[in-house]
Amino acid sequence: MQFEIDHIIIKIENPSNIDFNNNQFLEDIYTLIYNHLIEESGLFQIDFDILDIEQLNLIIEKNNPRNSLTKLNGKKISLAEWEKNPIQKAFLLFFSKFPDLYLLIKNIHADPDINISNAERLLGEETSTLNFLNIKRKIDEINNLKWTREKNLSERQAGVSILGNISETLLATAMESLIDNTNFFRSQNHDVQSYGDFVLMCLPNNLWISVKSNFARERLLASGYTTDIIGVGYFTDFNEFTSQTKIRNFIKVGFLAMYIPDIPITEEQIENNISTYHEVLNFYNEQNRNLPQNINGKEFLRPLSQLYSDLNSLLLVHDIKKRTTVRY
Secondary structure, eight states, X not given: OEEEETTEEEXXXXXXXXXXXXXXXXXXXXXXXXXXXXXXXXXXXXEGGGSOHHHHHHHHHHSXXXXXXXXXXXXXXXXXXXXXXXXXXXXXXXXXXXXXXXXXXXXXXXXXHHHHHHHHHHHTSOOOTXXXXXXXXXXXXXXXXXXXXXXXXXXXXXXXXXXXXXXXXXXXXXXXXXXXXXXXXXXXXXXXXXXXXXXXXXXXXXXXXXXXXXXXXXXXXXXXXXXXXXXXXXXXOGGGGOOHHHHHHHHHTTEEEEEEOOSOOSHHHHHHTOOHHXXXXXXXXXXTOOOOBOTTSSBSEEEGGGHHHHHHHXXXXXXXXXXXXXXX
């Protein structure tokens, strides 16, 4: 059975042709989904909400996947996570083995890694420094189509968390060639994680990178602690960067730059062939206002595509005693 999605052919094998490694859970769920599919009908043809809950519970109880499967990133689901929603978590484990099938089921969440895998599949390329913005745009496009009803509170909260993790994971993947875990690394110490998500070793202060998803708002301001920091996000509202007071507050708490998408992200932007960054530029031009500068006299608002080269220029100074944020 095969489907054409975004000009990519997705092939779904008959269950009889798949080696499930004696995992009855995978075989039963795969067969259940396969029997609902209609060849060549495209994205999201199965509504998760109308699947037989009793049947799903029986499948899970018969062969508890939490004991035999891991997520796409290799991690196990904790007992506390599992007990919140065993059916949803069971499907997460299933999608980790068959991520293509996530493109065929609507009204259900999956881990960031599965979202990224789907976007890479449809774009036909792996995440890189050059295309991570396109990957993010495709993920947003898929998720906008995936939900055909209002999410409940739990689903909304999960969606926010997943979106944030996707943003951070994509950036980490895009910056992978720069991350050496000595000069530049991801911040995973919970005691200082509120400062930012990544750290680049510099003088007079280390440069922190705070990653946000689609909006800056006050959450980004909370990252600043009068240290050197840059804000990175897939921001969709250019108005967040037009207030002199807000820009002043960002700079006051230590932000040296704000990186804004310079390719279309939202459906409206795609239709109008414009990006958030270019909307910002147009606003300042129309208002006859100069673009804001940071404390070093450099551009404060920068295109997100420039992030890699800016960070790389710092890391090209191998002697940390000479590597400084004063010229950033």
